Ligand code: SF4
């Protein structure tokens with residue numbers, strides 16, 4: 004239903020920033036969705052101008068508006084390119100929140116976001132998906148792909164990682180202790196990466212604590228404007244890790260959420276904010292922790308005869324601003340041949356629900372990633388985000404390619420063999 | 421609003437994915453990089469010249485005025501929709517049809533973004549010299565329509581100098597080819613040069629044969645920083661007088677140094693009065709001499725510091741600052757009026773004085789940006805579009821700046837075109853007889869003003 008002419012408080016808060024946009028269009032090249040679809044409503048400038056139209060009551064919230072706002076990858080490339088200092092992705096978040104408040108989320112999104120936020124429903128959902136994949140899609144000849152997502156190749160673990168490991172994973176002769184924030188993806192479909200993270204930390208004499216009650220970081224809820232639900236989980240997560248001095252994440256999106264977005268989320272609660280700040284301070288991406296806090300000893304690695312390249316996830320590169328660490332770690336492994344990937348820090352096409360709602364554009368974006376990977380000649384692609392691991396591996400597989408995509412921790416765990 | 425029947429017919433030509441008629445879509449195509457806006461009734465994306473021709477023929481029959489568009493980064497309102505118009509957006513015609521290094525040409529569809537072409541050419545060791553500040557976003561079609569310049573014009577010229585041939589859909593829908601791959605040919609009436617810079621009022625360009633050049637062997641990028649803008653402008657005059665032709669000679673004043681540095685974070689001195697970015701290219705052996713000469717001239721004008729970039733990365737950062745400086749003024753005031761007045765280079769210092777005086781007269785901050793080598797100024801008048809009194813003063817300042825440029829023997833538009841923004845000032849520069857000649861040209865191509873109506877000049881529609 005179209006709601007016309009109504010001004011919102013959420014959009015009022017960002018009106019000043021909406022006026023900052025002088026429509027120069029310089030963000031067009033930065034916006035992968037625009038570069039792929041070449042339609043102004045799907046560009047950063049288009050989104051900003053449409054949101055301004057709604058904020059000023061000149062435009063209704065209709066299908067076209069929703070598509071413009073929902074087709075944003077939240078990759079933040081536009082903010083880097085914008086000379087005026089506009090942050091279009093933040094305006095998109097405000098618009099999504101406005102839509103969530105004024106008209107609620109569509110049922111499918113509501114169910115997905117609610118499910119991810121609730122540990123029990125989440126478990127049921129992933130095991131159902133596993134069952135369906137094993138018993139239905141795998142038995143249908145030629146059923147490989149659903150809207151560009153590699154269904155058959157998508158791993159879903161039978162028992163979540165959190166339930167596979169003890170709460171305290173002790174190292175021999177331990178020198179320190181960290182918490183491990185696992186995140187939904189590692190928990191349900193990349194348990195092996197979870198184990199790899201624990202192994203690498205243990206090898207370096209660090210005990211790893213995996214609090215059993217940890218919840219989804221809140222990225223999906225935050226991305227689609229359900230701030231209340233995101234906050235509810237955030238509060239619990241913050242308390243749960245209270246006694247730990249350092250918390251490692253193995254996912255750029257979780258990391259950026261915990262370290263950066265929580266601060267935005269609680270900006271309106273000054274009494275709680277100090278606790279959020281303290282929490283944010285102790286969040287480390289796996290690569291940053293490994294490089295700065297424990298300082299790997301390359302002598303201990305086995306020789307690794309591979310040509311390797313690295314893909315930066317959006318939230319890793321522009322949320323957490325981590326780009327140097329993973330590359331330096333990779334280059335330190337003996338005999339590895341490291342090649343740089345063209346457009347390494349551009350979105351792979353996953354972007355949460357984007358890949359299923361705008362699958363044609365997503366497929367095109369992934370195709371570009373696959374092509375760039377081909378051009379490097381690398382046989383292993385390393386990244387720090389589980390969602391990218393799946394998306395890129397899936398796209399490679401669907402394109403009939405052999406290259407393997409692994410998390411940085413997987414590679415390091417193997418290097419310790 | 422388009423009727424369902426018209427929508428159906430248009431869809432039959434371009435396919436359902438290449439037509440937009442929803443409200444949000446119309447709003448998103450209702451603006452360019454100016455402050456103006458006007459929603460069209462529909463947007464169609466031709467995929468080929470055949471599509472474009474069919475669309476133009478159909479729009480004629482349906483009585484729809486057509487507005488050609490590329491990336492919509494226009495600074496004079498040339499790509500802005502007019503009332504009841506159909507936008508024909510070439511953004512999806514992005515193919516590079518041929519790169520022919522042996523003949524120094526590239527043939528492209530005009531929806532291709534300038535930067536994307538440069539990236540391809542780079543692989544062959546070539547480049548396409550016209551590179552307006554918007555080159556990462558703007559299409560070659562837009563560059564052709566506006567006859568865009570860019571920082572390299574001083575030595576290398578403007579878009580018109582690099583267009584060898586065009587494929588054009590005339591306002592009737594018929595397709596013609598003008599020019600070709602030959603470097604020389606007696607064109608009689610040189611339609612190629614007439615079409616370049618005609619702001620999409622004479623025809624819809626779909627393909628272009630561009631002249632490309634091998635990349636220069638070597639380059640030096642220099643940064644000269646001054647205490648006073650007048651000192652910088654003295655250097656400009658001296659370099660020109662000494663007969664040195666740098667590739668580029670760009671000037672930014674104090675205000676722009678500050679906003680650019682906030683964006684790019686180069687660590688420029690915030691109290692400097694002005695800076696010059698000077699680049700020379702050519703054979704390695706010649707360059708040191710040129711740099712030495714330029715340094716001497718800078719010193720003569722009391723330069724505060726003079727530096728040669730030591731790496732490509734350092735030079736790239738300088739260029740990033742320069743290319744994004746216009747947008748960066750958004751950090752000071754929300755709106756700006758941007759001119760592109762151009763004067764004979766030897767009068768550069770007088771124009772700087774005129775801009776400073778104008779800023780004082782109307783009590784408005786004006787940033788001075790200039791392709792100094794070309795005498796092409798971009799005075800940026802900063803204001804807030806929501807402040808009515810300021811808007812009045814901005815208009816007065818605009819007229820004064822044009823008058824000042826004309827008094828120095830200059831022109832009101834160096835590279836952004838007339839569009840709708842500068843239409844009202846046309847008679848300051850041209851006589852009635854000249855303007856009537858413009859109208860005659862327009863009429864001979866497009867007697868009923870179906871294509872980009874109301875841009876550059878109005879003609880009475882003779883039905
Ligand atoms: S968001 Fe920034 S880069 Fe994009 S059009 Fe607006 S001002 Fe320009």
Ligand code: SF4
Nearest residue numbers: 034075076078079081
């Ligand atoms: S965040 Fe990414 S997808 Fe969204 S508008 Fe910006 S560049 Fe485009």
